[in-house]
Amino acid sequence: MKAMVLNGKNQPFELQNVADPTPGPGEAVVRNLACGSGLTIQHVRAGRVEVDYPRIIGHEITGEIVAVGEGVTNLAVDDAVTAYFYLTCGHCKWCLRNRETLCENFGGYVGREVDGAYAEYMKLPAKNFIKLPKELDYKSHPAEVGVICDAITTPLKVTKRARIAPSDTVAVFGAGGGLGIHMLMLAQWAHARVIAVDIATDKFEACRKAGADEVVDASDGTAVEQLLELTDGQGIDVAIDFVSSTQTLEESFKSLGYGGRMVTLGGGGKNQFQADGGPMLYKELELLGSRYATKQEVIDALNLVARGQVWPLVTETVPLEEAEAIHDRVEKGLVTGRAAVLID
Numbered sequence: 001m002k003a004m005v006l007n008g009k010n011q012p013f014e015l016q017n018v019a020d021p022t023p024g025p026g027e028a029v030v031r032n033l034a035c036g037s038g039l040t041i042q043h044v045r046a047g048r049v050e051v052d053y054p055r056i057i058g059h060e061i062t063g064e065i066v067a068v069g070e071g072v073t074n075l076a077v078d079d080a081v082t083a084y085f086y087l088t089c090g091h092c093k094w095c096l097r098n099r100e101t102l103c104e105n106f107g108g109y110v111g112r113e114v115d116g117a118y119a120e121y122m123k124l125p126a127k128n129f130i131k132l133p134k135e136l137d138y139k140s141h142p143a144e145v146g147v148i149c150d151a152i153t154t155p156l157k158v159t160k161r162a163r164i165a166p167s168d169t170v171a172v173f174g175a176g177g178g179l180g181i182h183m184l185m186l187a188q189w190a191h192a193r194v195i196a197v198d199i200a201t202d203k204f205e206a207c208r209k210a211g212a213d214e215v216v217d218a219s220d221g222t223a224v225e226q227l228l229e230l231t232d233g234q235g236i237d238v239a240i241d242f243v244s245s246t247q248t249l250e251e252s253f254k255s256l257g258y259g260g261r262m263v264t265l266g267g268g269g270k271n272q273f274q275a276d277g278g279p280m281l282y283k284e285l286e287l288l289g290s291r292y293a294t295k296q297e298v299i300d301a302l303n304l305v306a307r308g309q310v311w312p313l314v315t316e317t318v319p320l321e322e323a324e325a326i327h328d329r330v331e332k333g334l335v336t337g338r339a340a341v342l343i344d
């Protein structure tokens, strides 16, 4: 099959012919129609996340099952599917509690520890494929449907984790990014007042279209003051930080009002920040981390899109063979919403 392969750290994709995958027991093979090209996988392309080479990346897919291995009962040939990004065991205490992202036997990620979807076919454990709702017209919109499993699902989980409610004011730090834009969408879907915070002012129009009621230009370092002003000095209810640099984490914390919740899900979890115990106690603040989502949340996100409640923002698609060009644009922050590759 044709595949775009990474053969070394920060080396460009190479179009290669590699062996077609065949499913072993408990596995299935999908024919990929489209795959999202987000920052998560660009971190691998750029060598910031190291993997064993050669490696095929990509996990946000629309596809059709072409083969199932021995013992697979949850899938059949021709089923339309998307994929679950994490390799989890399904039987540890966290998997059983529907908190699979904390799996004790975590096996890594699709497109990092095992080959992903920048290829004609992809083999995964059958339990990593999730069937698409019949109402979802994946043939007409393969790119949009493909990105639901991360770009809609990850923000959907945040709305639950931060318990976003209609009377909340929600600020999204890094709102112009691929996940940030979709977070604005989901926060609006949850009926909150939504504020986009970013330094990329050229993304503000897209932020407003996606659901932001107001925008804050954080480039002069006054995000906290602007958020306090927009809330008459009260502070915001929920800060969601997709940047999660030391600066934005501290700005998120300082922007919180009474009962505020702060969610970090960016920066690779690498950055330290200082938070004052005084406001944390007296305002009863909650500092939360959020990683990806559960399979049920992927199913929920698919159903939300199938019912027309939200619609993924894919602004650029290219054939698989042109993945390098689209990743260059992702790296430079030039893509609004999501980009995707189409595979035929």
Ligand SMILES: [Zn+2]
Pocket (backbone or CB within 6 Å): 088, 089, 090, 091, 092, 093, 094, 095, 100, 102, 103, 104, 105, 106
């Ligand atoms: Zn587990």
